[in-house]
Amino acid sequence: MSTAINAPLRVAIIDDSAVVRKHLSSLLEAAGIRVSITASDPLFAWPKLEADWPDVIVLDVEMPRMDGITFLKRVMSEHPLPVVMCSTLTEAGCETTMQALAAGAVGFVTKPKLGLRDFLEDPGNGLVGAVRAAARANVRALPSQLAQQATSAARTHRPSPVLTLNAMAMAETTDRVIAFGSSTGGVQTIEAVLKQLPRTCPGIVLVQHMPEKFTHSFAERLKRVTDLEVLEAKDGDRVINGRVLVAPGGRHMQLKRSGAQYVVEVRDGPLVNHHKPSVDILFKSVAHCAGRNAIGAIFTGMGDDGARGLLEMRKAGAMTLAQDEASCVVYGMPKAAFELGAAQHVVALSEMAAALLKLSGMAPRTTLLGA
Template identity: 35%
Template sequence: MYTVLVIDDSPSMRRIIKDMINSIDEFEVVCVATDAYDAREKIKEYEPDLVTIDINMPKMDGVTFLRNLMRLHPMPAVVISGEGVRGNDIFDDGAVGFIPKPENGETMQSFQERIKDTLLNLTFLLKRYTLKKPQASRKTSTQSLNIEYKIHPDEVIPLKAATFPGMKLIAIGSSTGGVESLLRVFKRLPGNLPPILITQHIPYGFSSSFAQRLNDHSEVEVCEAKDGMILEKGHGYLAPGNMHLTIEKFGNEYKTKLLDTKKVSQHKPSVDVLFRSVNNTVGSAAMAVMMTGMGDDGTIAMKELFDNGAYTVAQNEESCVVFGMPMKAIQAGAVKDIIHLDEIADYIIEFSKGKKR
């Protein structure tokens, strides 16, 4: 059963859409919202698998809300609106479906069939999104959650820091606000850089499309990482939304290795796991970049990289959406340089040329 939040300012339309969705066997509307601000609180409370969004809403229009949702909490979203002229645009903003509201005498039965067809055609994506979605009950105590969240990277990858540097490599970690921030960085990168590994906290089902967005807007060839890929110059590898991304050395080559293990530092994929793996294989030849994000994922392993002589930088508070992850790394003494978002690409380029050592 897939849970749905319906967002629409019209009481009658909320009721109609809710009843139509509830009539589909695999779907259940768990709550409704009258505007974007109401929806924000309902998403936090109910954690739905899917949201439907109207475009014409008070306080904040649906397109702005959709963009904010994809930036801060990416999840499957279907636009149900009378604004048919926006149908193609909303896919660029992150929607996975568009259903025009009835017009020109269309019957409610026809409208219901269109809703049913659209949602059933999205079940493949929803299965991917919910497959690795945390299943803990909302009534689960904070104490029991902390038991899982406090797993140390040693339980996944023991520290075996590389004594001798390997090939140059760039590793990037980000979370809240990272989707748009990474796009800004990659737009400025040339295609002749050392391999780039990225762990962005993103739901499973969205990492593939996000990797494609990065690829489309950069000279770097970006893909969602698969197990056993040989790292190549000019390429970027994004961690899948349900696996830890690591690397291993095979002879003179380095390959990706995906781990389906526990969450580390509250996340899977985890920045700590990526940075620990980079330290173990590449060591002081690496550059680690900590970008916007909530929490402290990556701090432990970034300090290990720093102590091993790797070049470490963190995004400054001014340019972060959330200054949690960079702040924790800075407080831990794991960062050499603190820089603005718009400087990150330049620092990566300079590192690749040996100018930031």
């Protein structure tokens, strides 16, 4: 490292939680380590880093606008330096940790999901040791793949990271997404399912085949009869626990990833499978952006809209369900999904809410009835 002899280590902390930044800064400063930069996300951090590169970066994974793994790759390709990941997702042996280490991180500390404040105030939580060990690392000696990335970036003179909605799914997130698709008979069907879901359930994105202006009334009704926050979706709305975003009639809705957060994009476009909004459009975007962090369910409806999208979700690692024939008003869309091999589980309407909660980890996992 280029740090002068006896000069304190300089560390940047990038985490979207002000509480985390404050406590980790205090902990490091108490150990004689100078925190020279703090930032709530990588896009705020980048100009600060360029102005005064620290010796070590302490980096969260789940942040708005750009996730930590994406940012780590940018740093290692443009200005390699030691990075310590500090996240609830960086547990020993898990895929997110493996991704971070493969991208060039030299260490990780796992923030607990429970008892976070005690962890942040504990000098023995491992962070100080991880930072000091990281400062001794020679990141320029990392394997050739990372070196080639850095060389390629230098040849192309790539500018500072530019914010984009990263479309690729992360290996794991604490946020989950549930995607629904329905048509004929779907109004009563969706209502029956949502009535049984608690406000703590994962965020839901929903396409119900309906004309323009009808979807607003549909959303308002669902809001009145369920415990969930139900909105007719607007472009940029965030997907959060307890919220249902209904695709507006006459518009397509897609899932996008902004950092480690999920938002929806609402856009005009041509009919797909004779529909706008189209279930296939939504499901395919969920497959691409959320992957195995998602659950897809296809309900009663005429035609085959959503079947191919549900198959893409399954191939991307998502859990997928189809309503069974006996409880469907029209066994068209679920049948098409089943025949394509898109549905892992075929579930009666009366059991759908329980199945969704089990798959999202909100209830003990048992064999799904009808599977």
